[in-house]
Structures are given as C-alpha cells and as structure tokens.
Amino acid sequence: MRIDLVSLFPEFVAQCAGFGVVGRAQERGLLSIHGWNPRDYAEGNYRRVDDRPFGGGPGMVMLIDPLRAAIQAARAADPTPTQVVYLSPQGERLTQAKVRELAGRERLILLCGRYEGIDERLIAAEVDEELSIGDYVLSGGELAAAVVIDAVARLQEGALNDAESAAQDSFDEDGLLDCPHYTRPVEHELGSVPAVLQSGNHAEIARWRRMQALGRTWQRRPDLIDEAGLSKADRKLLDAFRAGPGADPAKST
Numbered sequence: 001m002r003i004d005l006v007s008l009f010p011e012f013v014a015q016c017a018g019f020g021v022v023g024r025a026q027e028r029g030l031l032s033i034h035g036w037n038p039r040d041y042a043e044g045n046y047r048r049v050d051d052r053p054f055g056g057g058p059g060m061v062m063l064i065d066p067l068r069a070a071i072q073a074a075r076a077a078d079p080t081p082t083q084v085v086y087l088s089p090q091g092e093r094l095t096q097a098k099v100r101e102l103a104g105r106e107r108l109i110l111l112c113g114r115y116e117g118i119d120e121r122l123i124a125a126e127v128d129e130e131l132s133i134g135d136y137v138l139s140g141g142e143l144a145a146a147v148v149i150d151a152v153a154r155l156q157e158g159a160l161n162d163a164e165s166a167a168q169d170s171f172d173e174d175g176l177l178d179c180p181h182y183t184r185p186v187e188h189e190l191g192s193v194p195a196v197l198q199s200g201n202h203a204e205i206a207r208w209r210r211m212q213a214l215g216r217t218w219q220r221r222p223d224l225i226d227e228a229g230l231s232k233a234d235r236k237l238l239d240a241f242r243a244g245p246g247a248d249p250a251k252s253t
Contacts (some may be wrong), residue, residue, distance in 0.1 A: 001105065001156055002032050003149060004074035004082070006067065007112035008049065009142050010035025016146040017153075025159040033149065034077065038062070041069035050115050059116035067111070067118060071126050074109050082107035083128035086118070087141030087148070091130030094148065096171035098131075102148065103155035110148060112141030175224050179212035207237065215241030 005013055017023065017033055025031040039047045042063075049067075050060035071084060085108060092098065102108060111118075111127065123130075133144045153159055171177070182193040196208045214237050217225045230238065 001030065001103070001152070002034070002078055002080065002107045003152075004034045004036060004077065004107070004109045005112065005145055006036045006038065006070045006074060006109060007140075007142055007145065008037060008039060008114055009112075009140070010037055012142050013112075013146050013149065017149050021159055022150050022153040025153045025156050028158055030156040030159055031149075031153050034074070036070040036074045038066035038070045041073070042066040053116060057116075061116050062114060062118045062122075064119045064122045067122055068126060071109065071111065078107060080107045082109050084109045084111055084126055085148075086111040086113065086123060086127040086130045087133070087144035088113065088117075088130040089132050089135065089137055091132040094131055094133050094151070096151075096175075099148075099151040100155060103152040108148075108152075110141075110145045112145050114140040171224075176213045177217045177221060177224070179209040179216065210234070211237040211241050214238045218242075 007013060014033060014035060017026070022031065026033065038049050042049050042065075048063070050062050053059065053061045075082065083105075085102075087110060131144075131148065133147050138144060182197060186193045186198065194208070196204050199205065214225070214230075214234055218227075218238060218241070227235070227238070
C-alpha cells in the first residue's frame, strides 16, 4: 500500500510511522509513505501558504495553489488511481470498519490542514472524502494522519507477527470491545489470573472471553451493542456477566 501525505510537517508523521508495527510494515515492503510539503510549491521569497480569511475573524486559511500543486504532484508520482482524504473534524467518524475499507485500497493521499482550515474551493475540487478521528480539534491534521496510517498499516497482510491479533481487536468483526488479557505472574499483589485462563479448556476460555467482550461492551459502550440482535447464546453470556462473576452462563435464561 502507498500513502502520500500532503502536509506542512511531513517529517513529523514520518517519525511517528518509523516505529513498531508501522515501521516493520515499511521494512517488509508492505507500506510506503511519501511526504509532500505545500511550502515547496509556494511562490515568493517567504513561500507563503496561508492568508487571512474573507469576512474577518481570527486565524489564517491555507491557500489553494500550494496545496493543489502538492496534491497534483502526489497524484502524478504513481499511476495507481487514488482518492484524497482530508483529515477534518467535520468528516466521517473513523471506525474500525472504515479502517478495514481504507486498508484494502492500493493508494491513499492524506491531506492535512493547519490554522483555521483550507479554502473551501480546494476541498470541493480536490477532496474525495473527509475523515475525523473524533469530536475535538487539533492544531493540524498530522496527528490524525498518523492515527490513520497506524490503523491501516497493522491490517496489511504480514504486518503483524501474529495475524490473529488483528482479528481479536476491539471493534473488529462484530463491533464488540476486546476482552481483558493477562500474563505472568499468575499471582500478584494486584490480583490473580482468572482460573479459566489457566485451565487449558479452550472451549471454556473462548466462552469466558466472549462473555467478557459482551459484558465490557454493555458496560462501557452500550451504543455498540444491539441486545435484540444477539444470538441466544450471546444473550445467555451477557446475562451471566450481569449476574456476577460466580454465575454460570449455562444456567442463565
């Protein structure tokens, strides 16, 4: 997968993407990231990329021409068809389902705004979709772009040492939160590892993990769970979770 980044600070995102899973994905040739700085396409001694907004008000607005030239250069660098995604708090909310869709593309151009934003005429002419990582405002789109890159990189085949890790993530497949996880030591002053995880009974472990995923989603993100749409087995597990740690899912109604 190729990702082109149009940003005043492409080096910042490149540094974020140089570690961990994203770094390994690049080393393995699964992902390539290319930066395009609009300032390189700006005219004049000061390489100006912004100006005051019409109508007055605080802040500055990014100019059309430097951004457009950077986007066009990014498009021309590779013949693979691509779309321009503008990182904006006004965009579609990023979800794991959207991440999976983005990860399936061959190319992406991520456009990062700064200041008060980008001239609306450029958005109308060059941007295919807008994407938001949450209902808050950042100083620029670079952090949001780094989030998108990280999320899509880990879904590239071969990026994770254990592909099953991605399949068990929160929000994946059925949209539930992940179950809790434990490692050594078994006994600690902060508590013990649940006995079922030490049992070696894979069916019981799977059932416990499913119950925890259902219960955590019900507790923490009830908006993600449609109880009426749950299977009979899932409803029994959720009832058992609600009844308490000593409840037996098999006896729930």
